[in-house]
Amino acid sequence: MTDEQLSAFRRRVRAWLSSADIPSLPDDLDARFAVLRRWQRDLYRAGLLGLTWPPEWGGSGLDSRYQQALIEELVNVRAPQPAGLIGLDVVGPSIGRFGTERQRSRYLPPILSGDEIWCQGFSEPEAGSDLASVKTTARLESGTYIVNGQKVWTSWAHVADWCALLVRTSVADGRRGLSYLIVDMRSRGITVRPLRQISGDSEFNEVFFENVTVPASNLVGLPGDGWAIAMDTLSHERGTYIGRRYAEVSAALGDACDSLAEALGRDQAAVPERLFETVGEAKVAEQVLHAQAVATLGRSVTSGASPLDSVDKLVLARTEQDIFESLRSLLGPFLNECGETAWGLRSLAVGRDYLYGRAASIYGGTSQIQKNIVAERLLGVPRD
Numbered sequence: 132m133t134d135e136q137l138s139a140f141r142r143r144v145r146a147w148l149s150s151a152d153i154p155s156l157p158d159d160l161d162a163r164f165a166v167l168r169r170w171q172r173d174l175y176r177a178g179l180l181g182l183t184w185p186p187e188w189g190g191s192g193l194d195s196r197y198q199q200a201l202i203e204e205l206v207n208v209r210a211p212q213p214a215g216l217i218g219l220d221v222v223g224p225s226i227g228r229f230g231t232e233r234q235r236s237r238y239l240p241p242i243l244s245g246d247e248i249w250c251q252g253f254s255e256p257e258a259g260s261d262l263a264s265v266k267t268t269a270r271l272e273s274g275t276y277i278v279n280g281q282k283v284w285t286s287w288a289h290v291a292d293w294c295a296l297l298v299r300t301s302v303a304d305g306r307r308g309l310s311y312l313i314v315d316m317r318s319r320g321i322t323v324r325p326l327r328q329i330s331g332d333s334e335f336n337e338v339f340f341e342n343v344t345v346p347a348s349n350l351v352g353l354p355g356d357g358w359a360i361a362m363d364t365l366s367h368e369r370g371t372y373i374g375r376r377y378a379e380v381s382a383a384l385g386d387a388c389d390s391l392a393e394a395l396g397r398d399q400a401a402v403p404e405r406l407f408e409t410v411g412e413a414k415v416a417e418q419v420l421h422a423q424a425v426a427t428l429g430r431s432v433t434s435g436a437s438p439l440d441s442v443d444k445l446v447l448a449r450t451e452q453d454i455f456e457s458l459r460s461l462l463g464p465f466l467n468e469c470g471e472t473a474w475g476l477r478s479l480a481v482g483r484d485y486l487y488g489r490a491a492s493i494y495g496g497t498s499q500i501q502k503n504i505v506a507e508r509l510l511g512v513p514r515d
């Protein structure tokens with residue numbers, strides 16, 4: 132792919148966006164999700180989803196620079212990302228790689244179109260960082276798996292049609308007894324209980340499985356392949372996310388700087404001196420994130436998952452939290468006052484970004500776990 136082809140692609144996206152019906156997002160999470168789902172259908176009809184998926188999965192077979200270009204063009208006009216990111220970025224590629232032909236043709240097209248939404252059922256109350264301790268069982272009886280157990284922190288389970296579920300199919304110790312099942316979220320015996328987050332949203336859930344029946348044909352790979360496939364899924368979550376999040380964080384900081392500049396123009400005396408230092412620090416953090424995202428993009432054009440994805444995850448968590456902490460510090464006590472404005476910054480937007488940023492060092496594997504990976508797999512430090 133040449134630079135000229137990439138520029139032509141950017142022009143095509145800009146032209147489409149200039150006449151697209153770009154939605155604004157309601158504060159209410161469920162209403163927001165419905166809007167994002169419609170937006171995904173629009174992006175799909177415009178041929179802008181599955182850019183890096185191979186054509187045999189219904190994708191465009193382009194490299195990751197195209198995906199990043201799309202993300203940036205969307206962010207530039209403050210258009211949102213599509214609703215079904217777990218399917219598009221995380222679970223879909225694993226089904227493409229490890230699934231059967233029947234599974235690929237059944238599940239991948241509706242992931243692209245947004246007709247079906249996925250969730251990822253890995254974490255359990257006693258198995259988060261240590262996924263090898265998963266206890267949810269799937270017992271095979273006459274061609275059907277019977278699933279029992281509990282998952283937690285399952286993002287979007289309350290709106291999902293399907294779940295990529297990590298289950299124990301054998302009493303074999305640890306990772307060797309794990310398998311990867313595709314579960315219909317409307318099956319009898321599934322109970323979804325939303326959990327309220329610090330931001331006030333209920334994006335993730337507890338999910339209970341009581342004698343849920345799943346056809347054996349919904350197994351991805353072979354019994355016992357669950358660990359390898361789950362690691363593939365997590366590597367997408369760790370690796371591909373940085374470019375998307377960089378664009379969003381950078382846009383949020385850009386908007387904040389615009390508001391601050393406007394406030395400064397109105398009343399220079401009212402603006403505290405520390406503002407310049409704070410914004411400067413946030414801008415430096417943004418540049419660090421940018422450098423990391425560019426390096427990752429270059430690497431992902433030529434190679435797949437790598438322990439370097441853990442470095443990305445660490446840099447992303449640290450810089451995202453630093454940037455939003457800087458903006459939060461400018462709001463001071465106004466942060467907790469819904470709808471208040473200080474130095475031109477809106478408390479609701481800054482507060483939500485700041486609180487969501489706290490999750491960056493937890494989801495997709497905590498920062499401590501990423502440091503373990505870096506120590507053992509990149510630096511060769513012996514396991515403790």
Ligand SMILES: Cc1cc2nc3c(=O)[nH]c(=O)nc-3n(C[C@H](O)[C@H](O)[C@H](O)COP(=O)(O)OP(=O)(O)OC[C@H]3O[C@@H](n4cnc5c(N)ncnc54)[C@H](O)[C@@H]3O)c2cc1C
Nearest residue numbers: 251252253254259260284285286490493494495496497499
């Ligand atoms: C916003 C958000 C969305 C999420 N969405 C999903 C989802 O859709 N699906 C899903 O399955 N999960 C999801 N998760 C769960 C996430 O993957 C887990 O929270 C994460 O893996 C940590 O597991 P835990 O919460 O059980 O913490 P624990 O594993 O109990 O860890 C507790 C603390 O101990 C530390 N620790 C644990 N083991 C070690 C070790 N070996 N060395 C050093 N320190 C260690 C951890 O770093 C952490 O600080 C989500 C989490 C968040 C925050």
